Amino acid sequence: MLLTLSIFIPTAAGLLILMIPRRMETLQRYVALSGTAVSFILTVIVFLNFNGSTSNFQFEESWIWVSSLGITYHLGVDGISLFLILLTTFLTFLCIISSWGSVKERIKEYHFFLLLLETGMVGVFCALDFFLFYVFWELMLVPMYFLIGIWGGPRRVYAAVKFFIYTMAGSVLMLVGILYLYFNTVDPVTGGRTFDILLITRQCHFPLGIQTWLFLAFGFAFAIKVPMFPFHTWLPDAHVEAPTAGSVLLAGVLLKMGTFGFLRFCLPMFPEAAIRFVPLISILALIGILYGALVSMVQKDIKKLVAYSSVAHLGFVMLGMFAFNLQGMAGSLLQQINHGLSTGALFLLVGVVYDRRHTRLIEDYGGIAKGMPLYASLFMIVMLSSIGVPGFNGFVGEFLILLGTFKANITYGVLGAAGVILAAVYLLWMYQRVFLGKIVHPENEKLHDCTAREAFVLIALIVFIIWIGVYPEPFLSRMEPSLQAVLDRIQEVSTAAPLVP
């Protein structure tokens, strides 16, 4: 029941908010806050009771939903989804707090959509039935569309529609893939058809040609979400125009749906195709790393800079995943969490100055460290973690990814390492121009430092940033059995084909 509750309590809170009269705004905020808090606490309970020594799914719930089609309401967590679920509920909780001061219009609808989004996000990570998965997957689109479109920046309408259509285009092809899997696998127990992800994963052994098509059908949806290099164009628009909370959840959670999809479906279900796609995906990932970093470097808008840095970070995640060894994959999964924490924090930090100055252009700032020492130090910590400085979480993730990549292919490894250096360049340069030097604009003299609420949200994130940086063991040890299971599945088929291309 824990998972069901953590998925649907946010929706219940959202519906409750809709019934509260419009003028009682504070009450609406408190209801949203408690909804997300309860959901977060429930996932923490899941984390504490999680058995990290097995790759089996835990906290499973299974109910028959539509028996004639073999649809079940089947939920569960393993080492792969555990941390993504925690990340989701944690970030949503923080987003509600951070919106307290910054969102002042249409509070009711805002919180309703945010809570509905949480249901979709947690649901996607927990679902073990393809039908259910797809429902949650699509459920995220509508709230995100409205969050960007109503509470977003000046070009919000364009960004919202682009986001919606791009993501939908990817997911409908996945639907065809899902239906194909459904009609071509048989439940060994009942002899009927099934949408159960675990059964399908176990049963599906397709010839390479079909695997390739299926990999593409699923991979296209995920590649758009990640976003992989040629499909990334929706990202800068959506991230920049979205309200702060929207950007945090987009970067922190929604992008992870893509990488999670690769890890959960593409690799174990179509391992032979996955091996064939290693060069393509690795090269696209490397292009993403270098391109993302170079484009970030020339951005004038801080938020856009952070948005493009996501393209680079997610490139690392994909590179590590397709190294097909335990280091690379563990790094990849850990880096997903890291990116959620660090980039989420960066977007929140950008939101802090934006609320004060209503501009995000780097040239409008300069020297603000003097007036906002706390803000400047928090920004520094988060930035260092994003760069991947030892002692912070980013280092552990990127180190493992590069370790795995070097083991698999030295060329990829060398190119990837270059991306780490570029990340340092664009972030440090931006920091220098925004925080250091003299104050050129008189408006920046009177900026007040972080409020207690802003500081609380950021420090909550920084605690985890440093924890993972110093002692990643509790995280890595819980991931390993599940990742090993995926890896075993790939190695099973790779005896025929060489693992390292």
Next chain:
Amino acid sequence: MPFPLSHLLHFTPELILIVGFVVLMIVDLIRPLRRAAGILALVILAAAGVVAMFGWPGTSQTIFATYSHDPFALFFKVFFCLATIVAVLFSLASFKTDAEYYLLLVGSALGMSLLSGAHDLILLFLTIEMVSIPSYILAGVYRGQRSSGEAALKYVLYGAVSTGVMLFGMSLLYGLTGSTDFDLIRNHFLQGSSSPITLFLAMLLILAGIGYKVAMVPFHFWCPDVYEGAPTPITAFFSVAPKAAGFAALLRLTVTLLPRGWEAGWDWPMLFTLASAATMTLGNLAAIAQQNLKRLLAYSSIAHAGYLLMGFAAASDLGFQAVLFYLIVYLFMNYGAFFVVDIVSRKEGSELLRDFRGLGYRAPYVAAAFSIFLFSLVGLPPLAGFIGKFYLFGALIDQGMVPLAVIGVLNSVVSLWYYVKIIREMFLRDPLKPVPLLTGVGAKVLLLALMIPIFVMGVYWSPIIAVAGEAFQLVLP
């Protein structure tokens, strides 16, 4: 062959409609009673629908040698009664009109009910005309309005051509087989004595005639003009009921005369595949450019005819079951969408996209309901429209027809573009005149009544799909 009079009992729903039709005619003559005509029509239709429902599922038999009394016919009888009831409610909420108007709606429902069981070429033709002729008059019911008259005239002209084409096909078929009874024609087909080319031509002409009724490409030209010109409640009615009637006729013809495996010397599923792909693609692409929402929804309804044809392309039990299910879902979401257009256009005087600007802030409930209907038309879970499309795509993939399924899903993305355009206008733009747009309680209740099935069937649709499956047990020799 003697016909036991007890068979007449199977026609109870139709008999109720006939009696109701006559009563309405009399009511029209008595001035003080005229105002109650709408309510009376509701009672008549509800009675017929309930009676039909009580007969469910019944036994399958052919009566009077021309008529199938089977679950399929019953399914559609209930469907048509429901569709007409919604149209009456819609009209009551929308505009005041004479008893004549309701008389025509009931007459149309009678034609559709009879059509659902037609098992004979002549009966099929007569019932199709029984549906069409009231439709022509209904399209022109706004006597003072030019566009309404134009719509009616166009409808008559196109309709007459299509009827002629269909009748020509039927006469060919009769000439080839010497019979008008579906069973006898089928037997003749199975013997394979006629030339396949002539048979193909005959069937093609008949299907083209029905293709007009369902607005299948390339027989769709009348649809946007008629839909735009006719009064909105009537447009909504056209887009649901007579279209479903066309599909009912098409289903019975395909299943009894063109069963899979033996296809009258021609690859019929292939033909339906092409028709389906062309219909949905053209409908969706044309809808993108529309500024008038009635026209936009007209093209969207063409696209939906294309989706429904996917079930015919699959030509499997699952495919036909999916068509029936989709029709039910389509009834609610399409009526809902047209109803909102009607609510707004009555206040604003036109139904252009810009009239909907900022509607989310002027009439939040109506705009939210509209979004639900539109998202359901796109096929987003967890709404019923998604389940409908899920079954249609599933039926295709089950038959290994992945390319058409891919065309179908890509069409969904195209359709998202123009449906979202409306939602964008309503919620993401500020209103031109920031005054609340007030709606009556009756309209709100009707919207809710149309929304609830969309939510419920999006999550729990097992009973409905079971009914659709059962309805599909046709009378077969």
